[in-house]
Amino acid sequence: MPRCGDTRAAVAARPPASERRSPRSWSARRPTEPARRPPPRPSVRARRRVPSSRRVSGVRGGDLARPPALADGYEVAARARGGHGHSRGRALAPRRSTPPPTSPSSACYALAGFCFLTLFEELWWLALVAVLVPWVDVWSVAAGPTEYVVEEKPGIFEGVADRLPEPGRDGDREHRPARHRVLLALPRRRRPLRPPRAPRPGSG
Amino acid sequence: MSACLAATLVLVWSWDGIAGLPALPAICLGFLVPNADLLWRDVRRARAGSTEPG
Numbered sequence: 001m002p003r004c005g006d007t008r009a010a011v012a013a014r015p016p017a018s019e020r021r022s023p024r025s026w027s028a029r030r031p032t033e034p035a036r037r038p039p040p041r042p043s044v045r046a047r048r049r050v051p052s053s054r055r056v057s058g059v060r061g062g063d064l065a066r067p068p069a070l071a072d073g074y075e076v077a078a079r080a081r082g083g084h085g086h087s088r089g090r091a092l093a094p095r096r097s098t099p100p101p102t103s104p105s106s107a108c109y110a111l112a113g114f115c116f117l118t119l120f121e122e123l124w125w126l127a128l129v130a131v132l133v134p135w136v137d138v139w140s141v142a143a144g145p146t147e148y149v150v151e152e153k154p155g156i157f158e159g160v161a162d163r164l165p166e167p168g169r170d171g172d173r174e175h176r177p178a179r180h181r182v183l184l185a186l187p188r189r190r191r192p193l194r195p196p197r198a199p200r201p202g203s204g
Numbered sequence: 205m206s207a208c209l210a211a212t213l214v215l216v217w218s219w220d221g222i223a224g225l226p227a228l229p230a231i232c233l234g235f236l237v238p239n240a241d242l243l244w245r246d247v248r249r250a251r252a253g254s255t256e257p258g
Contacts, residue, residue: 134229
């Protein structure tokens with residue numbers, strides 16, 4: 001075994017020029033060593049034997065050892081869309097800079113919506129709401145909070161309704177909020193789609 | 205439901221002495237009337253299940 005710095009031993013251990021290849025490939029593997037091939041892909045039957053809980057990532061053993069619950073959801077979703085064991089570059093690619101299409105907040109909203117929806121799986125719950133709500137609304141309009149707001153505190157409705165122009169009212173442009181005027185002015189400041197035509201010479 | 209809500213609006217516009225009417229009764233009526241047969245079938249099924257022995 002040549003020692004470090006022993007040039008004569010290193011030259012003696014060097015293969016002849018006929019077997020010599022580029023320095024990069026020679027340093028990577030010996031010329032007598034057979035070329036390494038990737039391990040054969042397991043058959044479909046062998047892959048079916050893998051429990052479904054560990055088949056989420058579907059790649060090498062290092063990733064299989066990681067629990068799917070702790071894995072990056074975006075990465076797992078990318079593999080589930082079509083990545084398999086031999087697309088290692090894709091499976092182990094770093095995260096994209098763009099955010100995933102679903103955010104945790106929207107997922108929470110959807111979950112809350114589904115939890116609320118379970119209350120109305122039975123027709124009787126919906127019918128009960130449809131029977132009770134009209135009486136509550138009648139009481140609210142006749143002597144409840146709606147009547148109080150309409151009669152005593154009309155400013156609450158006016159604060160909301162001020163954003164919409166009252167039909168048949170003239171001169172309400174001065175009473176609109178500033179942001180309403182800005183929104184109305186935006187289309188007027190838009191760039192024209194085509195430049196104005198030059199007048200024809202014969203048209204006068 | 206839309207027709208019942210429209211009827212409520214027509215009533216508000218046609219009656220002079222009324223400033224407003226509750227809108228939800230008409231909407232709920234528009235839900236309950238088309239589904240009355242399903243509700244009645246469910247009531248009969250519940251009664252039959254409760255009267256069966258065991």
